[in-house]
Amino acid sequence: MAVSAARVFAGEWASGKHYRLFPSPAAAITAFSFAIAGLASFCTEADGVLSSRVKIFDRDLKRKHRDRAAWLMGGKNDFVDxxxxxxLDRLEDCxxxxxxxxxxxxxxxxxxxxxxxxxxxxxxxxxxxSLDMVKHLKNTEQNYVSNNLETLYMVGDEEFLPIKENSLELLVSCLGLHWTNDLPGAMxxxxLALKPDGLFLAAILGGETLKELRMACTIAQLEREGGISPRMSPLAQVRDAGNLLxxxxxxxxxVDVDEYTVRYxxxxxxxEHLRTMGETNALLQRSNILKRDTALATAAVYExxxxxEDGKIPATFQVIYxxxxxxxxxQQKAKSRGSATISFEDIQSHFRSNEVN
Amino acid sequence: MVRGSRALHLKDAGAISKALLDILVCPLSKQPLRFCQETQSLISDAIGVSFPVVDGIPCLVPRDGKIIEDKEKMTSANGPGSAHHHR
Known part of the structure; x- marks a missing residue:
């Protein structure tokens, strides 16, 4: 039953119908969990039918978030570091x-x-x-002269990569691609932008990220507003990452996964930390209002x-590399079928006879 | 005064864009871009859109692009591609 309902929901996303929250709180919970299931399947099973027209994130708002992050940046950010x-450690392995x-x-x-x-x-x-972010990077350039890097700057959208084909040897994306509406398309x-034998390195946030906050938001909103609105992005699951590649x-x-627990x-x-990283809610279907009441209730529930025991608040970040x-x-690849000259049975019998001796 | 700052501006933009220009293409059509000195912008002839260059930083987000007015289109149509370069 649950599975079929999730499918129906995925179908609704596909046809571009509006997704409405149910009025009664009990129904809202089930609707929310189904919506998440639907989106998770959207990541892997979306082929052709679900085209890039599906919009989940408000990219213009995300751009403003990045502008703000540029103004707020500067403090130490151990998680991002x-x-x-x-x-970058992976570069040393090649x-x-x-x-x-x-x-x-x-x-x-x-x-x-x-x-x-x-x-x-x-x-x-x-x-x-964000232009402000790029300007910030450009203005702080003189701090990194010792790197001996020729650094160039541009403003561009990952969903519309303005780079000529076969022109790059390495492409690094650190905690950015999870905000794209069409992640397969962006990848x-x-x-295409890479030269043959070029390397793509990316870190994105995975589905376990901020699970505590997700729960606290749901409970507080149910309690204060009698329903919920999407406050957290649907994120890729680990199993999706391999499929994406x-x-x-x-x-x-x-693909590999790391979980970080940051204590606040x-x-x-x-x-505040999410804001300095530009990682605040940019869902298209978000509610535009956050009542002070609900915000404080969320903090209280979280705590x-x-x-x-020492009063610190843990937050989980799951990063998929x-x-x-x-x-x-x-590059190495599997040989074509039927090209083997030795049978596995011979190998087996060879080792068996060794054992006997 | 105006002339001086303009010359500086041009030199600045040209110097920074040169290495980048070789690998940049139009984000929508993936066709080559051409740098227009006069308007300080990158122009995608394939779709008739110009993208601004701010302090030597090309802004190639589709939303930043402006559809080129008909009048300008006419001049670029008269001398295909290279007309703007020689001004």
């Missing part, structure tokens, strides 16, 4: 050097700061949706449900 460090690299929005500031000559990058192009554009046509795909003094500080290469004849 460790994600960027983890992502023997290849990458002379031209593009850094897509998200935490590009941390990427530039932590790159420290890794990957042999000579030319780094920084791209973000396909990334692959193969669907975008990347060779040698690799209060729930309000968590929201009573999840606070640690994706690696993929653009195809190149030099």
């Amino acid at each position: 460790s994600v960027a460090e983890n992502l 023997k290849k050097t990458f002379s031209t690299a593009l850094c897509l929005g998200g935490s590009s500031e941390a990427i530039r700061r932590l790159i420290r000559g890794r990957g042999g990058i000579e030319k780094l192009i920084m791209m973000d949706m 396909i554009q990334c692959r 193969t669907r975008a046509g990347f060779a040698l795909p690799g 003094d209060s729930a309000l500080e968590l929201i 009573s449900m999840f606070a640690a 994706m690696t993929g290469w653009k195809e190149h004849p030099s």
Whole structure:
């Protein structure tokens, strides 16, 4: 029953019908969980029929969020730093050097700061949706002269990547791609922009992210407003990430997951942190009003449900790291079917006879 | 005064865009862009849209693009592509 209902919901998304919340609180809970299930399946099973016309996020609002993040940035952000460090660490695992690299929005500031000559990058192009963010990056350029990087700046949208085909060797995206409406489409554009044997490195937030806040929001809204509105983005699940890479046509795909728990003094500080990262709600179907009452109730619920003994508030961030290469004849691949010259049975019997001896 | 600042502006934009220009294309049509000195913008002839360049930073978000007025289109149609370069 639940499965079929979720399918119906996915169908509703596809046909572009409006998704309305049910008036009674009990129905609202079921509707919400079904909507999430529907969206999760949307990530993997959307082929052809569900085209890029489906809009989940308000990209214009996200652009404003990024503008604001540019003004608020500057403090120490350990979470972003460790994600960027983890992502860049992968460059040390390849023997290849990458002379031209593009850094897509998200935490590009941390990427530039932590790159420290890794990957042999000579030319780094920084791209973000927000002009203020790019200006901020450009104005702080003199702090990183020692990097010996030729840094170029541009404003662009990941959904409409303005890069010529076969022109990049490396494409890094640190915590940015989860805000795209059409993630497979964006990744396909990334692959096209890469040269053969070019590397795609991305970190996105996964479905377990901020699960505590998700619960606290739901409970507080139910209690104060008698219904809920979407406050959290649908995020990709780990199993979707591999499918995304193969669907975008990347060779040698690799996916791994890390969970970070960040501890805050209060729930309000968590929201402040999200704001400095430009990660606040940008769903198209969001409610435009947040009552002070509900906000405070959310903080209270959060604290009573999840606070640690020392009064700190934990928040989970699940980061999915994706690696993929653009195809190149030099890459290893499976041999064609039937090309084997030795039978597995022979190998087995060979080892068995060794054991006996 | 005006002339001086303009010259500086042009030099600035040109210097920064040069390396970028080689790899940038129109975000919508993926066709080549051409830099127009006069309007300080990148023009996609394929769809007739111009994208602004602010302080040497090209802004290629589709929403920033402006559809070129008919009059301008006429001049670019007279001398295909290169007309703006020689001004």
